[in-house]
Amino acid sequence: MNCEKYQDLLSDFVDGSLAPEDHKNVETHLSVCVVCAEARNDVGAIVGFCLEHRGEYDAVPNERALWLRISNMIEVDSASASPTAIQANAGWWFRLMNRSWQLSFPQLAAAATVIIVVVSMFTLVGLRGLGFTGGGSGVQSAGFVPPLGVVSVKDRYRQQEQVIAYWNERVELNKARWNPQMRETFDKNMSVIDSAVNDSMRQLSQNPHDEVSEEILNAALNDKVELLKEFASL
Amino acid sequence: MNFYLPTRNRVSFAAFSALFLVFALAGSAFAQQRVSRQYPAGKNVRIELKNLSGTITVETWQRDEIRITASMEAPAVHFNPRQTDTGLVIDIVADNRDRRDVGDANFKIQVPARSSVDLETRSGQISVSNIQGDLVRAHVWTSGDITLSGVNAARVFASNTTGNIFFDGEFASGGTYEFKSGQGVITLRLPANCGFRLVATAPAKKISMGEFWNKGMQLLGEGRRIIGDVGDGRASVTVTNYQGQINFLRR
Numbered sequence: 001m002n003c004e005k006y007q008d009l010l011s012d013f014v015d016g017s018l019a020p021e022d023h024k025n026v027e028t029h030l031s032v033c034v035v036c037a038e039a040r041n042d043v044g045a046i047v048g049f050c051l052e053h054r055g056e057y058d059a060v061p062n063e064r065a066l067w068l069r070i071s072n073m074i075e076v077d078s079a080s081a082s083p084t085a086i087q088a089n090a091g092w093w094f095r096l097m098n099r100s101w102q103l104s105f106p107q108l109a110a111a112a113t114v115i116i117v118v119v120s121m122f123t124l125v126g127l128r129g130l131g132f133t134g135g136g137s138g139v140q141s142a143g144f145v146p147p148l149g150v151v152s153v154k155d156r157y158r159q160q161e162q163v164i165a166y167w168n169e170r171v172e173l174n175k176a177r178w179n180p181q182m183r184e185t186f187d188k189n190m191s192v193i194d195s196a197v198n199d200s201m202r203q204l205s206q207n208p209h210d211e212v213s214e215e216i217l218n219a220a221l222n223d224k225v226e227l228l229k230e231f232a233s234l
Numbered sequence: 235m236n237f238y239l240p241t242r243n244r245v246s247f248a249a250f251s252a253l254f255l256v257f258a259l260a261g262s263a264f265a266q267q268r269v270s271r272q273y274p275a276g277k278n279v280r281i282e283l284k285n286l287s288g289t290i291t292v293e294t295w296q297r298d299e300i301r302i303t304a305s306m307e308a309p310a311v312h313f314n315p316r317q318t319d320t321g322l323v324i325d326i327v328a329d330n331r332d333r334r335d336v337g338d339a340n341f342k343i344q345v346p347a348r349s350s351v352d353l354e355t356r357s358g359q360i361s362v363s364n365i366q367g368d369l370v371r372a373h374v375w376t377s378g379d380i381t382l383s384g385v386n387a388a389r390v391f392a393s394n395t396t397g398n399i400f401f402d403g404e405f406a407s408g409g410t411y412e413f414k415s416g417q418g419v420i421t422l423r424l425p426a427n428c429g430f431r432l433v434a435t436a437p438a439k440k441i442s443m444g445e446f447w448n449k450g451m452q453l454l455g456e457g458r459r460i461i462g463d464v465g466d467g468r469a470s471v472t473v474t475n476y477q478g479q480i481n482f483l484r485r
Contacts, residue, residue: 177334182287185357189376189395192416196476199437212455216437220476223416227395230356230375233331 001025006036010043153204153214160221167228174234186231193227196220267310270303273322277348278367280321285355286311286330288338290372294347294364301344307337321349327356350387359397379418394418402485405430405469417477425485429465433472439479446482 006029012018013026030037175183200217203210275298283290288307295301300322304313312329315322330336338358345351350369353360360372364384372380374394382392385403388410392399395416402423405411411430413420426445434441437458443451451462473480 179335185376189416192395192477196416196437199477203437210455212435212437212458216435216474216476219474223395227375 001029003029003033003036006030006033007039010036010040011047013040014043014047153201153208153217157201157217157221160225163225164221164228167225167232170232171228174232178234182234190224190227193220193224197224267306267308268303269306269313270301271315273300273302273315273317274298275300275321275346275349277346278350279346279348280318280350280352280367280369281343281345282321282323282325282352283341283343283354284325284327285339285341285353285358286326286336287355287357288340289359290341290343290353290355290361292343292345292351292353292362292365294349294366295344296346297344298346299344300346300349303342305340305342307339309333309336311336311339313339404428405471407466407468409469411469411471413472414474415476415478418475419479419481420473420475421481421483422471422473423483423485427465428469429463429467430469430471431463431467433459433461434480435459435473436475436478436480438477439475441480442482444482445484 006026009018009022009026013023016023018026030040171186175186178186196216197220200213200220203213204217207213277298279300281292281300302315302322302324306313311326312333313324313326314329315324317323324341326339340358343351345365347364347366349365350367351362351365352369352371353362354371354373355375355378357374357376358378359380360374360378361381362370362372362383362385363381366386368387369389369391370382370385370387371389371391372382372393373391374380374397376394377396378394379397380392380394380399382390382400383402385401386406387403388406388408390401390403390409390411390413392401392412393414396418397415398418399413399415399420400423401411401413401421404425405428407429413422424446432451435458437455441457441460443460446464448462448464451460453460
């Protein structure tokens, strides 16, 4: 039996109208459950107040009719607030989402601990994957470039070259339809970007930690991809 | 050596020349189509233009109106300006997506001074003058000079692959300014009292700071990059030139 069930019995418990076995069960639960004990105190206070002030108020003209109206209103409210009835053939996700969850404090604490541990592990794995080792230079380049030591400049270049190869293929397919002037303009500008890429690569081969060349390489490769994308649609 | 034509031949030569001129002029008149449209606008209007090729010139005027004048070479592009809540959008690229070969479209746009302009073309020059609005963006995908003169906007972005970039204007405190070229000269002409934080990178050519050089500036990568503050350093300025020079001039 859960707290909800015990609280349903509290009114009868306070009145002393429960069966001895139920009375004993409720009493045992109240000794260990602070929430239900407080609810018991509230019900006791209400019942006590009513007993003390019995006869001070005029009885309502039709007590039975009033009670039925109140009862109907409670039923309507609880029907609208209760979760949708789950059909027998409903899927596991629907069942999960429509289930009423009631957790004790230790259960809640355990669930929170599990969530924290799992999120921490994923974060750690994710950061390692991105190369945030914590002991690096502290300066990260923008764009696709992960830090040095995890992936070499050549590896990064190769990764970006794959993207470039894809867009280049699409441009080449359309290029035959372009007029000669457009072809010439495109080739001329692509060679400017290629020169920037090659110069940066040359610098980096001499000094692998050259930050300026690394950033220029990154920017030039991104520019190349953008230019190819723009002209691929022509 | 003298060339001599008999009288009869001279008459027929003159007639042929006149006829040729008439046809040539008529041909060029038919080859270029000129369209002008005018739109009512508030003071803080935004213009977006995405062109295929041709020049774009933006000027300011005193009226609360936008006037677009397009000179289109044959085969002329489709041209359908679209009014929005904030201003006007002209997307020549989208309007002519299925057309293989179109001629240059040269635009002259007149706008109120407080306007923002966002201009882009695959090739061709962009010229913007006297804009005082929030944004000036000029992007040439391939070749074309960019000239921004008398510009006093909070955000300025100018970039091309081949061609010069010239900026003559002021940097607003807290503003952002980015200039980027693949090959060409980037020249910034600024008033003596301007303040900005600079990151200028030119791996292949010189960065000339002129009178804006000060001892607080750092030279990185054997002078390929300069970082430092000029004046109060409250505007952010980034200048990158892959293969060209960067010049700072004092007004």
